Amino acid sequence: MNGRSLTELRRRHRGPVIAPDDVWYDTSRATFNSLIDRRPEVIVRPLDVDDVVSAVSFACEEGLPVAVRGGGHSVAGHCIGDGSLVVDLRLMREVVVDPEARTATCGGGSLWEDLDPPCQRHGLATPGGTFGDTGVGGLALGGGIGHLIGLHGLTLDNLVAATVVTADGSVASASERENADLLWALRGGGGNFGVVVDFTFRLHPVGRLLGGLLVYRLEDAPHVLTAWRELMAGAPDDLVCFAQIFRSSLTGQSGVNVSVASFDGIDEGREAIASFIRSAEPVMDGVRPMYYPELQEIFGRMQFGLRHYWSGRFLRELPDEAIELTAAQFAQPEVEGSVLFEPLHGAAGRVAADATAFAGREARYNATFTSAWTDPTKDERHVGWARGYTAELAPWTIGGGYLNYASEAVGESLETEFGVERLARLQAVKKRYDPGNAFRFNHNIAPA
Numbered sequence: 001m002n003g004r005s006l007t008e009l010r011r012r013h014r015g016p017v018i019a020p021d022d023v024w025y026d027t028s029r030a031t032f033n034s035l036i037d038r039r040p041e042v043i044v045r046p047l048d049v050d051d052v053v054s055a056v057s058f059a060c061e062e063g064l065p066v067a068v069r070g071g072g073h074s075v076a077g078h079c080i081g082d083g084s085l086v087v088d089l090r091l092m093r094e095v096v097v098d099p100e101a102r103t104a105t106c107g108g109g110s111l112w113e114d115l116d117p118p119c120q121r122h123g124l125a126t127p128g129g130t131f132g133d134t135g136v137g138g139l140a141l142g143g144g145i146g147h148l149i150g151l152h153g154l155t156l157d158n159l160v161a162a163t164v165v166t167a168d169g170s171v172a173s174a175s176e177r178e179n180a181d182l183l184w185a186l187r188g189g190g191g192n193f194g195v196v197v198d199f200t201f202r203l204h205p206v207g208r209l210l211g212g213l214l215v216y217r218l219e220d221a222p223h224v225l226t227a228w229r230e231l232m233a234g235a236p237d238d239l240v241c242f243a244q245i246f247r248s249s250l251t252g253q254s255g256v257n258v259s260v261a262s263f264d265g266i267d268e269g270r271e272a273i274a275s276f277i278r279s280a281e282p283v284m285d286g287v288r289p290m291y292y293p294e295l296q297e298i299f300g301r302m303q304f305g306l307r308h309y310w311s312g313r314f315l316r317e318l319p320d321e322a323i324e325l326t327a328a329q330f331a332q333p334e335v336e337g338s339v340l341f342e343p344l345h346g347a348a349g350r351v352a353a354d355a356t357a358f359a360g361r362e363a364r365y366n367a368t369f370t371s372a373w374t375d376p377t378k379d380e381r382h383v384g385w386a387r388g389y390t391a392e393l394a395p396w397t398i399g400g401g402y403l404n405y406a407s408e409a410v411g412e413s414l415e416t417e418f419g420v421e422r423l424a425r426l427q428a429v430k431k432r433y434d435p436g437n438a439f440r441f442n443h444n445i446a447p448a
């Protein structure tokens, strides 16, 4: 981009405009995953919808593709694109809660820790992810697996409206009444359709609950994972537990974590998990009464700047062989990383497969190998462990994997991920709102 164009962009755009020769360019293009090193033409940080319109219109005039940064947590690094204009939404994080209507509207760059506290002040919450510092935007557009999945579904099941700046710079409302095709596509199709400047979610009453983390020894993994599977197979909607086997040389720790979130009263929750807890002796039992904002912190934070490769598959079942395979991986002392098992439990599994664009509706579990390291000479090993593990899950997989976690999609096209019909429907919506594929830094849906 030449100097004259940059001057023109700076004239039109009131929020910061960051070019490659600015001292904060490198920190501004960094994402959660330091394996990603991309160089955009320019980064803008809009103050409001007018700024987003001016940035997208400018990109359109200059022929620049547009990347959108929400919370910057995409492991695939999709929020930054080589040669792009990046719309970095971090200054658009206002939250407005309507306790009467039980809705909350948040800016497109909001994090969960922006949205959850004002909702909880009214005793309300919408299903989110499990880390407060991840972005609402990417998470909601791709799925949203969290502690409230059993009672209220995925995050995207609770998305009732959005305002979107599309590729030609126009502003579109998406809801069941207006541009319903766009709302359908936003619920699972990722950031393919434009810049979402605000999201409106349905809220639900969430009071004091039983929550926390149980940690077991790695040697107990087969018992603990089997007992966890049995617990979740018979669990009511108001009990959600995730299981994760892990070994990390960064922390020097290994073991199995099982998170507990029970929304049916404290004593009832304790009763529901009592026999599971006795499946092995926990080395740490952090389960206690708490409110939702504390539940959203039980996994702590993962720092920006590590190298990451994540690979996963949706599973139709989790038989003993899959558990044995997982435990055997981590019985090898050199293997590092984690495998996270999430049940697609309760309400999330009851939404019709074609009601949203989310692809994993028929799956019972999501299994993801996550790997984090710092030494670039170990890239190949870590990527190899993640890919090798998920390839071995083949006998039990259904469709592709959870795209929000995926460093790469499964297969050459997105057909494995979405299936033929859903992908065709997404491509038709893409053609309507982004025929030139300006928004291509995502798991990219080619316009029909």
Ligand SMILES: Cc1cc2nc3c(=O)[nH]c(=O)nc-3n(C[C@H](O)[C@H](O)[C@H](O)COP(=O)(O)OP(=O)(O)OC[C@H]3O[C@@H](n4cnc5c(N)ncnc54)[C@H](O)[C@@H]3O)c2cc1C
Pocket (backbone or CB within 6 Å): 032, 067, 068, 069, 070, 071, 072, 073, 074, 075, 077, 078, 079, 089, 108, 109, 128, 129, 130, 131, 134, 135, 136, 137, 138, 139, 140, 141, 142, 143, 144, 145, 146, 190, 191, 192, 194, 195, 196, 197, 302, 404, 405, 441, 442, 443
């Ligand atoms: C530490 C960690 C914990 C996680 N925990 C969970 C979890 O508990 N549950 C879960 O479901 N997922 C979880 N995820 C995955 C998470 O859903 C994705 O990483 C998601 O992409 C994060 O969204 P973001 O806005 O931070 O990402 P970004 O990197 O900013 O964006 C990701 C994609 O979404 C697009 N996008 C973001 N915001 C907008 C917007 N406003 N308009 C248009 N496009 C937009 C971007 O262009 C990009 O393509 C976790 C990820 C990490 C790294």
